[in-house]
Amino acid sequence: MDRRIIPLIMCGGAGTRLWPASREVRPKQFLSLFGKRSTFQDTILRVSDKALFERPIVITNTAYRFMVLEQLTEIGLEADILLEPVRRDSGPAIVAGAVFAETRDHEATVLALAADHVVGDTAAFLAACRQGLVVASSGHIATFGVEPERAATEYGYISPGEIISGDVRSVAKFVEKPDPATAAEYIKAGYLWNSGNFMFRASVLLDEYRNVDAGSVQVVSDAIDKAGRDLGFVMLDPESFAKADAISIDYAVMEKTARAAVVPVSYGWSDVGSWHAVWELSDKDGQGNAAQGTAVFEDSRNCNVSTDKALVALEGVDDLVVVATQDAVLVSRQKDANGLKRLVARLRTVAPEVTESHLKVHRPWGSYQSVDNGDRHQVKRIAVKAGGRLSLQKHHHRSEHWIVVRGTARVTVNELVKIVHENESIYIPIGAIHRLENPGKILLELIEVQTGSYLGEDDIIRIEDDYQRS
Structure with a gap:
């Protein structure tokens, strides 16, 4: 045929x-x-x-x-x-x-x-x-x-x-x-x-x-x-x-x-409908333990660990699921998928943000992640893909300070267009029209320090945008 x-x-x-x-x-x-x-x-x-x-x-x-x-x-x-x-x-x-x-x-x-x-x-x-x-x-x-x-x-x-x-x-x-x-x-x-x-x-x-x-x-x-x-x-x-x-x-x-x-x-x-299903499909050690990320098992059997960064150590436990992300940790019994469903339903009422989004937020140009928050400041780690650029934008309530830690940035601030290299920085005043671009061949990484009276993501006025979000 x-x-x-x-x-x-x-x-x-x-x-x-x-x-x-x-x-x-x-x-x-x-x-x-x-x-x-x-x-x-x-x-x-x-x-x-x-x-x-x-x-x-x-x-x-x-x-x-x-x-x-x-x-x-x-x-x-x-x-x-x-x-x-x-x-x-x-x-x-x-x-x-x-x-x-x-x-x-x-x-x-x-x-x-x-x-x-x-x-x-x-x-x-x-x-x-x-x-x-x-x-x-x-x-x-x-x-x-x-x-x-x-x-x-x-x-x-x-x-x-x-x-x-x-x-x-x-x-x-x-x-x-x-x-x-x-x-x-x-x-x-x-x-x-x-x-x-x-x-x-x-x-x-x-x-x-x-x-x-x-x-x-x-x-x-x-x-x-x-x-x-x-x-x-x-x-x-x-x-x-x-x-x-x-x-x-x-x-x-x-x-x-x-x-x-x-x-x-x-x-x-x-259909990978539960963490137990993930465990069933994963490679395991001689005691039936599976891990994605760094995990150490002592006197533990049939456990499943998934961790983004933190080392997870289990001792003297059986049949547990431990999932550690950068803003939440789950500990549950292996086979109680309905229990997790009930837990997430409860979280939607007491902490809805942890069911909706991660600390690391993906965007078409790359990603950003909040690493520290205060009353009038926020620190983010921003990554821009090669050839990517953010929208031309401004903010009413915050200024920003960008420090390049890897790669090369092309920065627009009002009429100024400047190339910023590793270990260099640039300041974006409140209200300034600005844009961040990665003109290079490798990932651009920078630390952004925001200061101001309001630091929400909805304080972004997009003037031009490659991804039609303006």
Whole structure:
């Protein structure tokens, strides 16, 4: 079969099941949990074989657009990036991807994948995609049902029906996440885990969606027709897209269609839905302990440590998760994912900032991190990528003093344009129109000392901006 598949990577979620590492502004699909690459990058690389796949489509939201672009650039790949103006769950997102895919190829076959899943066996994954392509070409909507390794309660299940071809079966029914006893019965009955990944001809998926909600398909199609393009992104029309009903693709289509098929797979799949899942997928020492970052274990077993900088030492404990970021530390039991969900819900009421953002804030030009705060001062560490520059801006309430510690800066202060080298500094008075640029080939790092009566990030008046934020 010579038809290729268009990957549709779903990259707009903002779950906190891996808090405090995963937060609203930088969720788990962009984190490096198992090495140097994020799960988003691994997902894109998995579908990069041009013999089988066409140029991917990534659907995400405006807040993540530059992280998507940066992470694609890091692995040397490109994609069409669609931006949802509001979140409407997976149903309208997949409709948007299918409609856009049809603008590229009226007979498009689409593979919808979550950006935050892990696959251990790429060869088996590709073999499953080829099976799915055959089934999708015959008019089915194929889902990938994972052969269970245990009686999991964190996944939905699929009951396979009649044989369609080879190992592929029709779907007898989808069932919700079970309790432990029910999960054990499902395993005995041959049920499969529902991975939430799908393959379909775009036209078939859209026809089936129209059968249950033609209005949402129409307004999402309108959002594609009226989409704008900015800095290479496809920005879906906000007014049209907001009219779509927020619903998952499972509820909208898969549980209602007679075209559902399931491809049984066994390729080391996980949705990485908890720190326990991270531990299961990580390398461990002889006592079952796993660590990302610097950790020391003494008389401890089956523990999982993730730390940004601080050394974590555990003594005389078993089955613990310890996650240390620069502004929060989590200590929890390995297997109580629901407990973490309750904890994050409570944190949203008592300390919402630690569920929303990190101390290190990523921007399209680089990043900044607050290292000290006082009543009338703040110290930040700023990093600007080679060729990057901040907006031309001014502040009403603060002055700034910049000290370059690495690289070379080009600084504009009103009419003055000056090159500032390592171990040199420059002062930005209150109200001065200014801009910071990195004209060099290496990362620019500097220390910024702010002083003034108000130091909030909303005291930025952007006059010009490369990233259309003014």
